Amino acid sequence: MPVRQGRYTMMLPSAPGIAGYAAVVGKKEGEGPLGKEFDYIYEDAMAGEKSWEKAESVIHRDAVSRAISKAGITPQDADVIFAGDLLNQCMGTTFGVRELGIPFAGLYGACSTMSLSLAAAAVCVDSRIAEIAVASTSSHFCSAEKQFRMPLEYGGQRTPTAQWTATAAGSVVVTKAESKARIEKILIGRIQDYGIKDPNNMGAAMAPAACRTIADFLADTNTSPDDYDMILTGDLGSVGSQLLCELMIKQENIDIGSVHEDCGLLLYDMTNQKDVGAGGSGCGCSGAVLCSSILKKIENGDLKKVLFVGTGALLSSVSPLQSETIPGIAHAVLISGG
Amino acid sequence: MAITGGEYGKMAKKASPPTNKVKNGCFAFLIGGLICSFGEGLGMIYEGIGLNADEVKLMIPVTLVVIAAILTALGVFDNIACYAGAGTIVPITGFANSIVSPAMEYQSEGRILGTGANMFKIAGPVLVYGTAAAVIYGVVYYILNM
Structure with a gap:
């Protein structure tokens, strides 16, 4: 239970x-x-x-x-x-x-x-x-x-x-069967809205939610970023990733820079692929990155403890037209291997 | 320390790379200018084949609209426009693209509620406010000439 x-x-x-x-x-x-x-x-x-x-x-x-x-x-x-x-x-x-x-x-x-x-x-x-x-x-x-x-x-x-x-x-x-990759803990995130309105800058809208979820998880479990091989966010992209690391330091006094990765930055070749902008996004972005290289690495023992933090921008196609800000959400799943 | 909305807005602005306005402006100027020069060239050709001034004025935009529509259908227009920006949107080529692109996109929802209903999704506001502005201009013009 x-x-x-x-x-x-x-x-x-x-x-x-x-x-x-x-x-x-x-x-x-x-x-x-x-x-x-x-x-x-x-x-x-x-x-x-x-x-x-x-x-x-x-x-x-x-x-x-x-x-x-x-x-x-x-x-x-x-x-x-x-x-x-x-x-x-x-x-x-x-x-x-x-x-x-x-x-x-x-x-x-x-x-x-x-x-x-x-x-x-x-x-x-x-x-x-x-x-x-x-x-x-x-x-x-x-x-x-x-x-x-x-x-x-x-x-x-x-x-x-x-x-x-x-x-x-x-x-x-x-x-429930034994497996090389196991889910040990989860955290359902809280909506965070820091007033970003630009639907073309969703990394910035989601970063505060990722920050909140990661900080809550670390506080609840009494752990620090060093206890994880990777803190993997969903699709913050380059702008959101930078903002997350800044927020973590300024707001929570926690430096996750050394273990943080973002699926949006892993999925595409950020320098050579055309039009990827600030990185990948969409449900499939974190879905495909997690369900390929990350889970393989956990099974192989290359990664032992990964805090996977999927991030979402909860806007609709109507809300920006009604001058609404973009609420962000992030849920965490702790996957461990070995 | 909690970050407030205003403070975060500043952080987000700083972290967000700005649009390259100089580069975009240059491309828009060059490609927009090219389209206009092409229109002038069309005018000369139409004059050359003996069309009168009114017919030439009609045929230039018609030709540009047809070319832009075909390029949109071939999937080429957006590849040019991603460099040209305002250079392809502002001339009448942008208007053609804004009608053909949703018409193509919504084909899967059928001819009436798909293509028909969504064709003017982007160009609609231009038509509505363009027509309204023309009516107001016409009324003012009429009153001034009374």
Whole structure:
């Protein structure tokens, strides 16, 4: 049964294991530095479908199916799936998983969905509500641009702080069985809004939430950044990562610089890939990075303790037009290996 | 120490790389200028083939709109515009692109509620306020000439 530690952290005494995981990505992500780590690279952005949304559903289902088969089970064995994406009504997810027949709970955590779904799955397994729980998420550059920004062929310029929504999906199968990668603790974050209004600078909007979550987790667990091999944020990008490190020092007096990495900066080649701006973003960004190189490194023993902090900007396509600020959220999952 | 909203705004501004206004301005000037020169060249050609002044004034924007629409459909326009910026948006080429791009994007939702309903999603405000401004100008012009 999960036990509360400190004010916000939940300890999972059974430390649910990660039995299988998979990441599938689009062409641009496949050309990035992690290209070889992914399970499959879709050269066709449409994935053989007739719309971007349907394409996202295909890659989402593919990631889930691959994670399930790598875990050595079938979809019928899974007790629950927690999943979500960026689209209205979680369209990419719903239509992706509808044929799998797994009890489905749709989640919206914006780009933090990988950590949110993983936390929910782990809690379910630890509390014995489920023996096998699946967590998954996806994003697609074209469907996200269509919903949140401008049509793809519209001739606008991107600002340097804008991030590139990853075409990617990641999925994890969590079970009570022994595993080389285990989920020990989770923390459901609190919304932080420091008044950023620019939807093209989401790193800045999310950094305070990441700061809050990391500081809460360290305080609850009475640990310091040195106790972790990596503190991995979701998709803060270059601007948000810099702001996070500054905030951690100024606000919390904690220096995470030596162990901090960001999925948004790991996914693309920041100097040579065109238009990536301040880095990758989208649910699939942290989903694909976690479910490829990071979990592999944890299984291999290269990383022993990783605090994965998925970050999300909880804006809608309407809220900036109503002059609303952008609320940020971050959820933490402590994964340990070896 | 808690950081306040105003203080964080300053931190965020400092951490955010600024848009390269000089470079963007130069590209916009060069490519926008090229488009205008091309329009002038079209004018000379149309005059050369014997069209009268009014027909020439009509044919230049029509030609530019058609070219911009075709380049948008071919997926080339946005690649030029990411360098040209205002250079392609401000001339009538930007107007063509702003109509063709959503028309393409929303094809998957059908001809009526997809393409038809969303075609003027970006250009709509220009049409609404452009027409309104023209009406006001017309009324003022009429009163002054009474």
